[in-house]
Amino acid sequence: MNVRSAAARLxxxxxxxxxxxxxxxxxxxxxxxxxxxRRRLSVAGLRLMLGVTILGLWELTTRxxxxxxxxxxxxxxxxxxxxxxxxQGTDLGPIQDQVLVTMEETVxxxxxxxxxxxxxxxxxxRSALLSDVLGxxxxxxxxxxxxxxxxxxxxxxxxxxRSKIATAAVLVFFVVFFNAFQxxxxxDRNLIANARxxxxxxxxxxxxxxxxxxxxxxxxxxxxxxGLALVGAVVGELFGATQGLGELIYxxxxxxxxxxxxxxxxxxxxMALVAEALITALENRLIKWRPxxxxxxxx
Amino acid sequence: MTPAIELxxxxxxxxxxxxxxxxxxxxxxxxxxxxxxCAVVGPTGCGKSTTLALISGLEPASEGEVEVxxxxxxxxxxxxxxxxxxxxxxxWKTVLENVAAGPRYRGASNREAREKARDWISxxxxxxxxxxxxxxxxxxxxxxxxxxxxxxxxxRILLMDEPFSALDVQTRSLMENELLALWAxxxxxxxxxxxxxxxxxxxxxxxFVMTAGPGTVKSNYKVDLPxxxxxxxxxxQPHFAEIYEEIWKDLKxxxxxxxxxxxxxxxx
Numbered sequence: 001m002n003v004r005s006a007a008a009r010l011x012x013x014x015x016x017x018x019x020x021x022x023x024x025x026x027x028x029x030x031x032x033x034x035x036x037x038r039r040r041l042s043v044a045g046l047r048l049m050l051g052v053t054i055l056g057l058w059e060l061t062t063r064x065x066x067x068x069x070x071x072x073x074x075x076x077x078x079x080x081x082x083x084x085x086x087x088q089g090t091d092l093g094p095i096q097d098q099v100l101v102t103m104e105e106t107v108x109x110x111x112x113x114x115x116x117x118x119x120x121x122x123x124x125x126r127s128a129l130l131s132d133v134l135g136x137x138x139x140x141x142x143x144x145x146x147x148x149x150x151x152x153x154x155x156x157x158x159x160x161x162r163s164k165i166a167t168a169a170v171l172v173f174f175v176v177f178f179n180a181f182q183x184x185x186x187x188d189r190n191l192i193a194n195a196r197x198x199x200x201x202x203x204x205x206x207x208x209x210x211x212x213x214x215x216x217x218x219x220x221x222x223x224x225x226x227g228l229a230l231v232g233a234v235v236g237e238l239f240g241a242t243q244g245l246g247e248l249i250y251x252x253x254x255x256x257x258x259x260x261x262x263x264x265x266x267x268x269x270x271m272a273l274v275a276e277a278l279i280t281a282l283e284n285r286l287i288k289w290r291p292x293x294x295x296x297x298x299x
Numbered sequence: 300m301t302p303a304i305e306l307x308x309x310x311x312x313x314x315x316x317x318x319x320x321x322x323x324x325x326x327x328x329x330x331x332x333x334x335x336x337c338a339v340v341g342p343t344g345c346g347k348s349t350t351l352a353l354i355s356g357l358e359p360a361s362e363g364e365v366e367v368x369x370x371x372x373x374x375x376x377x378x379x380x381x382x383x384x385x386x387x388x389x390x391w392k393t394v395l396e397n398v399a400a401g402p403r404y405r406g407a408s409n410r411e412a413r414e415k416a417r418d419w420i421s422x423x424x425x426x427x428x429x430x431x432x433x434x435x436x437x438x439x440x441x442x443x444x445x446x447x448x449x450x451x452x453x454x455r456i457l458l459m460d461e462p463f464s465a466l467d468v469q470t471r472s473l474m475e476n477e478l479l480a481l482w483a484x485x486x487x488x489x490x491x492x493x494x495x496x497x498x499x500x501x502x503x504x505x506x507f508v509m510t511a512g513p514g515t516v517k518s519n520y521k522v523d524l525p526x527x528x529x530x531x532x533x534x535x536q537p538h539f540a541e542i543y544e545e546i547w548k549d550l551k552x553x554x555x556x557x558x559x560x561x562x563x564x565x566x567x
Contacts, residue, residue, distance in 0.1 A: 193357055194387035196375055198452065199404035212391040289391040289432040
């Protein structure tokens with residue numbers, strides 16, 4: 001670059017602020033949109049490539065005999081299994097019924113567990129006496145590997161949907177409970193003082209200050225707790241059921257049908273992804289008043 | 300005439316987390332007339348905020364009497380407004396819901412409360428921002444929300460705890476002028492806590508100087524500057540400088556005591 005062109009550039013830069021008439025400003029919004037579009041495309045492309053590579057390697061290694069098809073199945077066999085399930089139904093009945101049953105159990109357990117978790121979390125967060133008395137019991141109950149309660153519920157509540165909802169609810173309860181409890185405990189003291197000065201009574205303090213404040217914590221835990229509800233439902237089915245994806249996987253396992261196991265897993269994953277999208281929407285509604293999400297409490 | 304606020308021989312002790320006793324206020328006397336704008340200045344940690352907590356009823360006094368309009372304070376009384384130092388507007392409520400909260404808590408219908416809130420929102424100059432959430436507002440705008448939230452209840456006493464300390468200088472003097480205009484339109488007594496002597500003088504009728512903690516009122520000064528005042532300009536008046544000098548002589552010793560103490564406890 002010679003001296004003159006550098007000087008010319010400098011003068012352009014010095015004159016630029018005098019107005020768009022001399023040099024039109026670049027259209028930043030359009031540029032940003034183009035950039036975002038390009039990025040979305042490249043992310044989608046990379047995702048597709050990664051998926052194809054993994055499935056391709058899986059197929060290839062099983063075809064070449066490096067990996068035993070009997071134990072690890074292969075993508076084409078899984079796809080074939082899914083196709084059979086969709087067109088001819090499963091051993092347990094139409095495939096959509098199995099998905100629906102598991103979905104019902106998951107959502108049921110999620111709702112029951114969340115509501116109980118919020119009620120107990122807020123109550124214990126508000127009352128020091130209650131939290132001192134119940135604290136050790138809840139911590140103790142939390143320390144048990146909770147999926148084993150599925151066995152208890154299978155016996156006590158029978159093989160129908162109730163035992164699965166109960167198992168899922170127990171798993172969800174603790175996550176929501178701890179987050180609600182923490183949320184109530186972490187309420188800004190200034191906000192409480194302000195509400196009381198403005199004339200809020202005890203009930204208004206709970207519904208207008210404590211619960212909304214705890215909701216951002218609870219919302220942050222929804223992703224984890226929905227995943228756990230799914231775990232609870234499937235584990236409940238493993239302990240004994242007549243319908244559902246967990247039962248389908250269990251039956252496939254008993255027949256040494258690994259393609260069936262993978263096909264069930266694929267359906268569970270698809271279900272979880274759909275639920276994830278719904279929960280993100282719910283989360284955005286619950287905490288639309290804050291710019292960024294809090295990170296959830298770790299148990 | 301009964302004073303709006305009267306504190307007589309008030310002492311306030313707190314239990315510290317380690318089990319010790321911390322005396323925030325000792326033998327404090329203070330009286331504020333109805334409609335008077337008072338400022339309380341003092342070094343850091345002298346119990347200025349505690350004084351407000353006692354008047355509002357958020358905290359009980361350990362000893363002595365706290366009276367508001369001749370009645371002893373037992374719990375949070377009606378007719379008190381409180382603007383906190385930190386942001387205390389509710390982040391999950393919109394501006395409108397925030398301002399409407401007070402009337403709703405006091406039993407007004409939703410419609411009534413919203414109507415009243417709209418009026419106050421326009422009085423603090425926030426029309427058009429009714430549906431915003433606090434995080435979408437600037438610090439100065441959030442303070443306006445807090446002001447409207449307090450004033451909508453028609454308080455006879457307005458307590459303000461360093462409300463503008465987090466604002467930049469320009470926004471601050473704008474807010475101070477607006478506060479004076481809003482106060483002039485009401486008949487409220489104001490207790491305005493600040494560590495800034497200039498702010499204290501330019502706003503108030505009377506300045507209380509507190510001692511380094513445990514705090515008590517060391518002296519009080521009448522500020523006889525004419526009203527209405529323009530906060531940004533009043534400090535250029537010669538009389539302002541005289542008042543400032545007089546009060547500063549008093550305040551300086553307390554600030555030094557407090558500073559020495561901090562240095563020592565920092566070194567220990």
